[in-house]
Amino acid sequence: MGRPAWRLAGFSMVRFRFSLVVWAALAAAGPGSALAQKATTAQPSLPAVPEPAELAKRTKLKPNASTAPDSVALRQHLRQAASLQAKYKDSEALAEYQAALKLNAQHYESLWRAAVLSVSIGNRYSDETRKKAYFDAAHQYADRALALQPEAGESNYALALALFSEAGLISARDRLRLFKQLRAHVFLAAEQRPDLPEAWQLLGRWYYRVAHYNVLEKAFSRIFLGGYPQGATSKKALDALEKARALDPTRIQYCYDLARMYKYQGKRRHAIAVLQEAIKLPTYTSEDLTMNRLCQQLLPPLLRGAARRDRLHAKWYKNLRPTPGSAAAKPADD
Numbered sequence: 001m002g003r004p005a006w007r008l009a010g011f012s013m014v015r016f017r018f019s020l021v022v023w024a025a026l027a028a029a030g031p032g033s034a035l036a037q038k039a040t041t042a043q044p045s046l047p048a049v050p051e052p053a054e055l056a057k058r059t060k061l062k063p064n065a066s067t068a069p070d071s072v073a074l075r076q077h078l079r080q081a082a083s084l085q086a087k088y089k090d091s092e093a094l095a096e097y098q099a100a101l102k103l104n105a106q107h108y109e110s111l112w113r114a115a116v117l118s119v120s121i122g123n124r125y126s127d128e129t130r131k132k133a134y135f136d137a138a139h140q141y142a143d144r145a146l147a148l149q150p151e152a153g154e155s156n157y158a159l160a161l162a163l164f165s166e167a168g169l170i171s172a173r174d175r176l177r178l179f180k181q182l183r184a185h186v187f188l189a190a191e192q193r194p195d196l197p198e199a200w201q202l203l204g205r206w207y208y209r210v211a212h213y214n215v216l217e218k219a220f221s222r223i224f225l226g227g228y229p230q231g232a233t234s235k236k237a238l239d240a241l242e243k244a245r246a247l248d249p250t251r252i253q254y255c256y257d258l259a260r261m262y263k264y265q266g267k268r269r270h271a272i273a274v275l276q277e278a279i280k281l282p283t284y285t286s287e288d289l290t291m292n293r294l295c296q297q298l299l300p301p302l303l304r305g306a307a308r309r310d311r312l313h314a315k316w317y318k319n320l321r322p323t324p325g326s327a328a329a330k331p332a333d334d
Helices: 005-028 031-039 072-086 090-103 108-122 128-148 153-169 172-192 197-211 215-224 234-247 252-264 268-278 286-319
Strands: none
Touching: 072 090, 072 108, 090 108, 108 128, 108 153, 128 153, 153 172, 153 197, 172 197, 172 215, 197 234, 197 252, 234 252, 252 268, 252 286, 268 286
């Protein structure tokens, strides 16, 4: 027997009102809240710029990509850009890739590298207008690279990086749309370039963010976006970040992200070991120096917690009086 019409109408009205409440709550959490979230330890650090030596592997060109041989002038711009990037002169390197694109607007490597460098430079600005200008440029470069090679790891990584960086400047509801859009790109980047640590770090960040959707974010995604991305877990985030660090253990950004994930998972001693190695790494840029300071700030509370646990263990053993012939079990440690 069907439900009375007045009950169906009442149910629809309740659902409609609930949708309005969710929409209003997410609208209230605008870009300001996104930036606040980014400043906390709940948001993993920004991915590092790929080094030229790490990314020498080329992907087979698609039919719609430019197959014309590079000119002498273009190759000179690429060599100069790689040299400048190795010296951490990102702005000058970006200018060289832009010069290369004036010679060949469909040059794949110049496009995706320009996108990654634009994100790196934009992240250094506190002014949202200048930051957004670089992120928009990165998005455009990445879109053009993706049009040339839709299945390539570099182009998908560049677009995912640009989108992820834009997340801190948009409203909460737009950010949820963006994270759903990101799924295909972060997966393709890691799948097509499993040797690229930056791709694994970005995948780990995506896993972590989606796995920690709150009630309002899940409700909004179900009502307005047809559901939220499935399969994201903290365990997968941890595995991806471990993969990134295994590929490049000298990158302090990976150490910091991984240490925080260990901390969130209750693996205190793992986090301490990673941080103690991280603070010994050399710092070449202001970003490295910032990460080093963050690692040093994160380490003391973990050491105090470990020391407190050791004291509790020692007290437990002291009070333990095993009967003859029995073995005392040690309490579980992390």
